[in-house]
Amino acid sequence: xxxxxxxxxxxxxxxxxxxxxxxxxxxxxxxxxxxxxxxxxxxxxxxxxxxxxxxxxxxxxxxxxxxxxxxxxxxxxxxxxxxxxxxxxxxxxxxxxxxxxxxxxxxxxxxxxxxxxxxxxxxxxxxxxxxxxxxxxxxxxxxxxxxxxxxxxxxxxxxxxxxxxxxxxxxxxxxxxxxxxxxxxxxxxxxxxxxxxxxxxxxxxxxxxxxxxxxxxxxxxxxxxxxxxxxxxxxxxxxxxxxxxxxxxxxxxxxxxxxxxxxxxxxxxxxxxxxxxxxxxxxxxxxxxxxxxxxxxxxxxxxxxxxxxxxxxxxxxxxxxxxxxxxxxxxxxxxxxxxxxxxxxxxxxxxxxxxxxxxxxxxxxxxxxxxxxxxxxxxxxxxxxxxxxxxxxxxxxxxxxxxxxxxxxxxxxxxxxxxxxxxxxxxxxxxxxxxxxxxxxxxxxxxxxxxxxxxxxxxxxxxxxxxxxxxxxxxxxxxxxxxxxx
Amino acid sequence: xxxxxxxxxxxxxxxxxxxxxxxxxxxxxxxxxxxxxxxxxxxxxxxxxxxxxxxxxxxxxxxxxxxxxxxxxxxxxxxxxxxxxxxxxxxxxxxxxxxxxxxxxxxxxxxxxxxxxxxxxxxxxxxxxxxxxxxxxxxxxxxxxxxxxxxxxxxxxxxxxxxxxxxxxxxxxxxxxxxxxxxxxxxxxxxxxxxxxxxxxxxxxxxx
Numbered sequence: 001x002x003x004x005x006x007x008x009x010x011x012x013x014x015x016x017x018x019x020x021x022x023x024x025x026x027x028x029x030x031x032x033x034x035x036x037x038x039x040x041x042x043x044x045x046x047x048x049x050x051x052x053x054x055x056x057x058x059x060x061x062x063x064x065x066x067x068x069x070x071x072x073x074x075x076x077x078x079x080x081x082x083x084x085x086x087x088x089x090x091x092x093x094x095x096x097x098x099x100x101x102x103x104x105x106x107x108x109x110x111x112x113x114x115x116x117x118x119x120x121x122x123x124x125x126x127x128x129x130x131x132x133x134x135x136x137x138x139x140x141x142x143x144x145x146x147x148x149x150x151x152x153x154x155x156x157x158x159x160x161x162x163x164x165x166x167x168x169x170x171x172x173x174x175x176x177x178x179x180x181x182x183x184x185x186x187x188x189x190x191x192x193x194x195x196x197x198x199x200x201x202x203x204x205x206x207x208x209x210x211x212x213x214x215x216x217x218x219x220x221x222x223x224x225x226x227x228x229x230x231x232x233x234x235x236x237x238x239x240x241x242x243x244x245x246x247x248x249x250x251x252x253x254x255x256x257x258x259x260x261x262x263x264x265x266x267x268x269x270x271x272x273x274x275x276x277x278x279x280x281x282x283x284x285x286x287x288x289x290x291x292x293x294x295x296x297x298x299x300x301x302x303x304x305x306x307x308x309x310x311x312x313x314x315x316x317x318x319x320x321x322x323x324x325x326x327x328x329x330x331x332x333x334x335x336x337x338x339x340x341x342x343x344x345x346x347x348x349x350x351x352x353x354x355x356x357x358x359x360x361x362x363x364x365x366x367x368x369x370x371x372x373x374x375x376x377x378x379x380x381x382x383x384x385x386x387x388x389x390x391x392x393x394x395x396x397x398x399x400x401x402x403x404x405x406x407x408x409x410x411x412x413x414x415x416x417x418x419x420x421x422x423x424x425x426x427x428x429x430x431x432x433x434x435x436x437x438x439x440x441x442x443x444x445x446x447x448x449x450x451x452x453x454x455x456x457x458x459x460x461x462x463x464x465x466x467x468x469x470x471x472x473x474x475x476x477x478x479x480x481x482x483x484x485x486x
Numbered sequence: 487x488x489x490x491x492x493x494x495x496x497x498x499x500x501x502x503x504x505x506x507x508x509x510x511x512x513x514x515x516x517x518x519x520x521x522x523x524x525x526x527x528x529x530x531x532x533x534x535x536x537x538x539x540x541x542x543x544x545x546x547x548x549x550x551x552x553x554x555x556x557x558x559x560x561x562x563x564x565x566x567x568x569x570x571x572x573x574x575x576x577x578x579x580x581x582x583x584x585x586x587x588x589x590x591x592x593x594x595x596x597x598x599x600x601x602x603x604x605x606x607x608x609x610x611x612x613x614x615x616x617x618x619x620x621x622x623x624x625x626x627x628x629x630x631x632x633x634x635x636x637x638x639x640x641x642x643x644x645x646x647x648x649x650x651x652x653x654x655x656x657x658x659x660x661x662x663x664x665x666x667x668x669x670x671x672x673x674x675x676x677x678x679x680x681x682x683x684x685x686x687x688x689x690x691x692x693x694x
Binding site (some may be wrong): 043045429432434435437438441442445 | 542543546548550551612614615616
């Protein structure tokens with residue numbers, strides 16, 4: 001009964017969200033500039049939140065003077081803010097400088113004296129030394145170019161006993177780590193990411209998604225014969241949808257997995273993403289059953305372990321901090337600026353966001369609002385351990401958005417450090433942080449006991465004395481009564 | 487008299503065999519019923535206070551979904567279901583207990599859940615995360631004690647052997663499942679009939 005009520009409420013909420021395009025939920029507290037965006041409270045309710053990002057500019061191929069983009073499918077931004085747009089339909093790469101003006105076009109390279117071009121490339125990656133990696137999907141190869149556009153290496157269909165004879169190598173996404181190992185995501189590969197050595201030879205698969213098994217289906221499979229089983233759908237792990245690598249060399253990968261759709265892979269390929277937020281980072285947590293959960297198709301990781309993912313269903317970009325707390329969301333489907341038709345890739349340029357729309361061939365530039373800036377900085381200084389600064393910034397954030405529950409824990413920690421245990425407890429309680437609450441409480445208890453040690457001991461001894469006296473008095477009465485009876 | 491009201495439940499939970507014997511054969515039924523309702527009331531009070539005032543470390547509650555009336559039903563409904571199911575079964579299985587006996591024995595079995603859990607509502611506010619183990623230990627201890635009392639009570643009330651008691655308890659649980667299912671069916675049918683009638687009414691009023 002209770003559960004159905006909450007569910008009903010969730011549906012209602014989702015319906016409201018659809019009506020307004022932007023979400024507005026149980027309005028616990030309104031921020032100064034209304035509530036253009038949303039967040040999730042500790043209880044899983046959708047609550048209003050000021051928007052952290054706003055669309056400011058629309059970049060098209062025409063505007064940039066390079067001709068219309070045709071089905072662009074990937075973006076990459078280097079640390080010094082050079083932007084590489086992979087214009088797949090035109091088989092070229094457009095390089096923009098940080099002011100979004102065109103710098104160069106790469107559409108071919110020299111191989112053994114001959115000029116070669118790309119065919120429907122799907123993925124691009126630029127290393128710190130400006131080496132270019134292109135997943136040249138149509139030509140079934142990965143092209144590795146140096147910073148001047150000269151060919152370094154070409155990775156073609158690998159031969160390995162791990163792979164089937166008739167394996168069709170179609171790379172769609174590619175990244176490279178600091179040791180120049182190349183990781184390739186290829187279509188039809190369920191075993192994880194393909195890892196290639198710096199020389200371009202295939203070494204192994206890493207980070208395979210786990211197979212999700214439906215117990216009902218498994219039951220039927222157990223009962224059926226071998227012939228029947230061969231007719232059934234096989235349990236296969238889900239494919240990855242995209243990946244990114246951070247400056248520490250950890251790979252962030254998204255997948256259509258029904259469990260953990262975002263993963264942080266270490267060198268062994270095991271998932272080390274921290275999921276200590278109120279909810280697992282999966283995109284929207286309140287959605288209509290008809291819509292299903294968010295389909296994450298791109299991930300972008302920046303400094304301080306902040307990462308963002310792109311949901312292709314609703315065109316929303318979700319950003320989480322390293323602990324897995326949901327920071328903010330923006331975007332949406334539609335025709336106005338700041339909305340998309342078929343978003344395919346996101347990248348950060350400093351703190352700005354670029355979102356690439358495949359069908360429109362446009363890049364939307366999003367810039368932080370006052371709220372977004374403060375929150376970004378707060379999370380960063382908290383990550384770096386700058387207590388004072390993060391305290392101030394979190395205070396400011398909460399003044400703008402009282403619904404940001406995880407911020408209270410950040411404030412609590414610095415208050416705890418200052419020695420105000422009672423207040424710290426209040427803040428930890430607000431963000432349901434039991435572990436830190438307990439820490440603050442232990443200190444608080446010690447303090448109280450120490451302060452009132454005299455009174456407490458006096459009361460205890462006083463009580464003992466009273467009990468003893470009462471007992472003696474009763475005995476005396478008994479004796480008297482005994483005497484009178486005799 | 488007044489002292490007896492407090493002393494007897496405490497005597498019963500520590501000496502369940504003698505206690506339940508006295509409860510059934512020596513005490514006045516009226517007094518037993520009064521005490522039983524008192525115990526139920528105290529258990530409800532404990533649960534309501536517990537869900538509101540238990541320490542933050544053991545009890546995260548959403549004030550939006552906190553409902554004292556639901557806490558009442560969480561106590562009353564299981565007790566009622568249990569008594570009805572047990573009575574229906576034991577009458578068929580030569581149990582000697584009347585419905586009143588079953589009800590009072592069940593209520594008295596709940597005493598540990600009151601006297602252990604009630605102080606813990608307040609104690610849980612002054613413990614740390616590491617000390618919550620004691621809280622959970624005491625809670626489970628109270629639950630186990632209550633189950634033991636329920637078992638002894640049922641055995642004494644019906645004059646069953648231990649194995650037969652276990653059998654009837656297991657069957658009672660199955661019966662509770664059936665009853666819950668029937669209730670659900672009944673209420674959903676009722677709901678559909680009501681909505682059917684209201685729709686017909688609407689249809690007629692809107693047609694002119």
